[in-house]
Amino acid sequence: MSNDARTSAEDPYLALQSTPEFQELRRRFRGFVFPMTAFFLAWYFLYVLLSIFAPGFMGQRVGGTITVGLLFGLGQFVTTFAITLLYSRWATRQLDPAADALGARLDGVREH
Known part of the structure; x- marks a missing residue:
């Protein structure tokens, strides 16, 4: 038995990471965050x-x-809160x- 196979069998976290469902979850996360x-x-x-x-x-x-600089600066805060709200709603769904x-x-x- 190879080290990878043994590690996956012994460690349920590593086994879960290799599933297609986990990879899809990771792909979706990266598709939003990046x-x-x-x-x-x-x-x-x-x-x-x-x-x-x-x-x-x-x-x-x-x-x-x-x-204009003050408006841009305040826009940074507004953008941060908007992105946080968007992420929260998106992640929930x-x-x-x-x-x-x-x-x-x-x-x-x-x-088990």
């Missing part, structure tokens, strides 16, 4: 780069006392049922 992370980082670096290279634009007043099923399967294996 693009959203890339979007947020691009948005953040746009803010930083504009602050460095376009101070005149970022310093323009909007509505009297508010500047897409990830949690599958993760719960895998967890129940693992609990059944550990009880």
Whole structure:
């Protein structure tokens, strides 16, 4: 028996990781998280780069006392909360049922 086969047989966590259901769960998670992370980082670096290279634009007043830079900065917070809300709702629908099923399967294996 190879080390991989023995380890999978001895460790239910490793065995579960190799199942198609777990791989699908992982694929779905990465399918949301990686693009959203890339979007947020691009948005953040746009803010930083504009602050460095376009101070005149970022310093323009909007509505009297508010500047474009302040709006962009506040937009960072709004974006963070929006992404968190989107992820929470998405995970509740897409990830949690599958993760719960895998967890129940693992609990059944550990009880025997």
